[in-house]
Amino acid sequence: MTLAEIIKSKVDDLYKTYNNLNLEYNNEKIESLKEDINILTTMIETLSKDIKNLKDISYQDISKYISINEEDLKNIQLVLKAKYEANLSVDLTTTQLEVIKKILEELVEKKDTLTETIKKEEERVNKNKEESSSIEDNILNLEYLYEKVNNPDDYSLLNLEDFETLSIIFEDKDTSSKVKIDLLSSIIDYNENIEKQNKKILSTTDIEEVKECFKSFDFKEDMLRYIDRNKEEISRNIDLSNAREILTYLESKKILDKFSIGALLAIVLYSNVSTISKRYEDLKERKALFTVLFEMPSIWVNNLPKKARARHKSPSKNKDGSSNNNRLRVYASKISYEEMLSNEQYLTSIGLNVSISNKTNIKVLETPREKIDENLNTYKLYGFFETRDMSTLPPSTLSFTLKTADRCDKLIEIGLLHNSNNNYTITFPTIVNTMREENFALLYKLKRENSLDNYYNLIFSQYRKDKQLLNSCLTTKRPQKFGYNLGTPEEIDAFKQEFFIDQMDDKYIPNASEYEEIITKENPIKYSEDILTDEKIKTLEEQYRVDNNPYQYKIGEEIISRLKVLRCYSALKEYGITDDNAFLYSVTRGMYLDEKTFNLIKTSVKGRGEYGWSI
Amino acid sequence: MEYLTKYNLTTEDIKDITNFIDEGDKLELELNEERVSSIIDYFLSIGLTNIKDIIITKPNLFYDDVNSIKMRIEKYFNTNIIELLKEDPINFDLIGM
Numbered sequence: 001m002t003l004a005e006i007i008k009s010k011v012d013d014l015y016k017t018y019n020n021l022n023l024e025y026n027n028e029k030i031e032s033l034k035e036d037i038n039i040l041t042t043m044i045e046t047l048s049k050d051i052k053n054l055k056d057i058s059y060q061d062i063s064k065y066i067s068i069n070e071e072d073l074k075n076i077q078l079v080l081k082a083k084y085e086a087n088l089s090v091d092l093t094t095t096q097l098e099v100i101k102k103i104l105e106e107l108v109e110k111k112d113t114l115t116e117t118i119k120k121e122e123e124r125v126n127k128n129k130e131e132s133s134s135i136e137d138n139i140l141n142l143e144y145l146y147e148k149v150n151n152p153d154d155y156s157l158l159n160l161e162d163f164e165t166l167s168i169i170f171e172d173k174d175t176s177s178k179v180k181i182d183l184l185s186s187i188i189d190y191n192e193n194i195e196k197q198n199k200k201i202l203s204t205t206d207i208e209e210v211k212e213c214f215k216s217f218d219f220k221e222d223m224l225r226y227i228d229r230n231k232e233e234i235s236r237n238i239d240l241s242n243a244r245e246i247l248t249y250l251e252s253k254k255i256l257d258k259f260s261i262g263a264l265l266a267i268v269l270y271s272n273v274s275t276i277s278k279r280y281e282d283l284k285e286r287k288a289l290f291t292v293l294f295e296m297p298s299i300w301v302n303n304l305p306k307k308a309r310a311r312h313k314s315p316s317k318n319k320d321g322s323s324n325n326n327r328l329r330v331y332a333s334k335i336s337y338e339e340m341l342s343n344e345q346y347l348t349s350i351g352l353n354v355s356i357s358n359k360t361n362i363k364v365l366e367t368p369r370e371k372i373d374e375n376l377n378t379y380k381l382y383g384f385f386e387t388r389d390m391s392t393l394p395p396s397t398l399s400f401t402l403k404t405a406d407r408c409d410k411l412i413e414i415g416l417l418h419n420s421n422n423n424y425t426i427t428f429p430t431i432v433n434t435m436r437e438e439n440f441a442l443l444y445k446l447k448r449e450n451s452l453d454n455y456y457n458l459i460f461s462q463y464r465k466d467k468q469l470l471n472s473c474l475t476t477k478r479p480q481k482f483g484y485n486l487g488t489p490e491e492i493d494a495f496k497q498e499f500f501i502d503q504m505d506d507k508y509i510p511n512a513s514e515y516e517e518i519i520t521k522e523n524p525i526k527y528s529e530d531i532l533t534d535e536k537i538k539t540l541e542e543q544y545r546v547d548n549n550p551y552q553y554k555i556g557e558e559i560i561s562r563l564k565v566l567r568c569y570s571a572l573k574e575y576g577i578t579d580d581n582a583f584l585y586s587v588t589r590g591m592y593l594d595e596k597t598f599n600l601i602k603t604s605v606k607g608r609g610e611y612g613w614s615i
Numbered sequence: 616m617e618y619l620t621k622y623n624l625t626t627e628d629i630k631d632i633t634n635f636i637d638e639g640d641k642l643e644l645e646l647n648e649e650r651v652s653s654i655i656d657y658f659l660s661i662g663l664t665n666i667k668d669i670i671i672t673k674p675n676l677f678y679d680d681v682n683s684i685k686m687r688i689e690k691y692f693n694t695n696i697i698e699l700l701k702e703d704p705i706n707f708d709l710i711g712m
Contacts, residue, residue, distance in 0.1 A: 262646025359680035
């Protein structure tokens with residue numbers, strides 16, 4: 001078996017296991033069990049209160065749950081009725097008292113058994129969910145590797161990450177030894193083939209030769225400067241004969257001078273004539289050879305499909321905060337043309353002004369669909385379209401890479417989204433992406449220290465009343481803002497340390513980092529409706545929900561994003577985490593809190609209702 | 616992105632920009648000097664000199680064609696949009712950009 005065949009076979013097996021996992025609760029069964037538990041609880045409570053109540057419980061009701069002698073029960077009930085209804089001087093015998101005691105014990109036992117059954121059902125589903133999540137990861141990793149080994153344009157050797165993926169097969173006890181030996185052998189074959197096919201992987205090309213190659217096609221100083229700037233990546237990856245072939249082909253089609261410099265370099269490095277000619281002929285035939293396409297290298301490169309691309313890690317930063325080692329590769333593999341077309345169709349269908357041919361709002365067209373959907377769903381959830389039409393949204397807001405929902409929570413909490421007199425964020429949604437983190441911290445503090453009117457007077461520009469514009473110190477980098485030094489990372493850190501608690505410190509909320517890890521991983525942008533029936537949430541809703549505002553809880557003067565609490569607590573509850581600390585973390589997550597405010601929130605949420613806190 | 620210095624941006628300004636925008640934006644700016652310059656030249660020609668703030672607030676604009684940008688802004692020339700953009704580039708939001 002080849003490497004690809006072995007991987008494919010494992011993926012198929014995993015899909016089978018995955019599809020057989022039952023992730024659904026048997027709702028009908030659980031509902032019926034819960035009903036029985038309720039009946040049993042009532043019965044137990046009634047009997048525990050006074051055994052005379054046994055006279056009113058029928059044999060059918062009891063025998064549904066425990067086995068009991070009908071005659072015995074009848075006799076007991078006769079005595080009870082005689083004593084308590086006819087006021088006769090009779091008493092239960094010791095044996096009859098024993099029978100009642102036994103009935104009670106068996107009812108309690110039955111209730112415990114039913115409760116345990118529900119618990120086991122929940123455990124089964126949770127276990128299956130965990131297993132399915134792990135299988136999903138394995139499938140995704142193996143599919144990525146499958147795409148890699150099947151991609152004729154990928155000349156990279158199997159690396160450490162690939163071997164980690166292959167360990168899924170090596171560690172599987174159900175995979176036969178023969179397959180594992182075949183796998184080892186196929187790995188060696190694969191890497192040997194790659195080496196034979198492309199010696200350039202193991203060597204570098206003299207950058208002067210690269211420059212000469214481009215000069216021979218009449219490229220001038222500007223191109224040579226770009227080559228110099230990217231010399232490390234180019235000399236490591238260029239195949240000069242492939243480069244000449246590409247340049248010759250583009251020249252023959254009279255399109256060589258149409259390409260932008262960056263795009264051409266990326267194409268020469270990461271594509272080949274076969275892919276380029278196919279794309280060119282296709283675009284020409286469809287009369288879609290727009291000038292702008294010559295600035296988008298990813299269109300001319302045989303890009304991996306979406307799933308595999310999602311696995312590519314974003315380039316890591318070096319010490320200077322830049323990454324020069326593979327930026328042309330990243331540029332060349334941004335998105336496939338087909339995905340861009342699909343995005344264009346989708347975004348146009350919702351009324352947004354995007355266009356490949358006119359090169360309008362290209363960034364969002366190059367954004368993976370999953371991210372576009374995530375952003376759009378977030379804006380829907382956070383009520384952006386209550387007062388503005390979706391078609392008026394700046395399309396760039398759908399390409400934001402930060403966690404939009406988390407940013408919206410903060411904007412709600414600092415009074416810039418869905419606060420009584422202020423909806424700045426709806427008018428200027430770009431603030432979701434551009435508000436600097438230190439400004440969030442500063443605004444939490446300023447809002448806390450001022451009346452709402454004073455706060456808004458402080459943070460909004462005073463000389464332009466027709467449009468609400470934030471004070472310029474909040475939209476630009478300044479060394480000082482409202483008297484605080486916030487010019488350097490050190491000053492920002494010092495500011496945060498001086499005025500706010502560190503929520504990740506266990507002394508405030510034990511296990512906070514565990515909760516954060518789950519929420520970050522899940523990145524929830526919705527919540528389960530069931531969460532609204534949770535006792536802790538119900539208490540919060542009753543005590544602190546702001547009237548006519550589905551976005552806020554308010555504790556003292558502190559606004560808390562309601563959607564944050566529901567999203568986060570719902571995500572934690574999915575993991576079976578429902579303790580008080582998890583709830584408190586869901587309430588305070590992401591806020592810049594001083595000790596006093598943290599304690600206010602903690603104690604406010606604490607002594608409410610019958611649910612005591614262990615914190 | 617050194618070419619931005621010809622628009623009077625300092626090395627510190629360029630550092631601020633690279634610290635703020637995402638990796639994709641950085642690549643777009645670094646690898647497309649010609650296009651980015653044509654867009655900056657247009658902004659300067661209509662009196663928008665706050666180039667650093669525009670790049671930080673609206674890096675997406677630099678992915679587009681200068682003619683597409685011109686068309687979208689010029690539609691609003693009879694309003695006070697230029698004045699607003701000079702004050703704060705977030706006002707591009709008002710014209711859907």
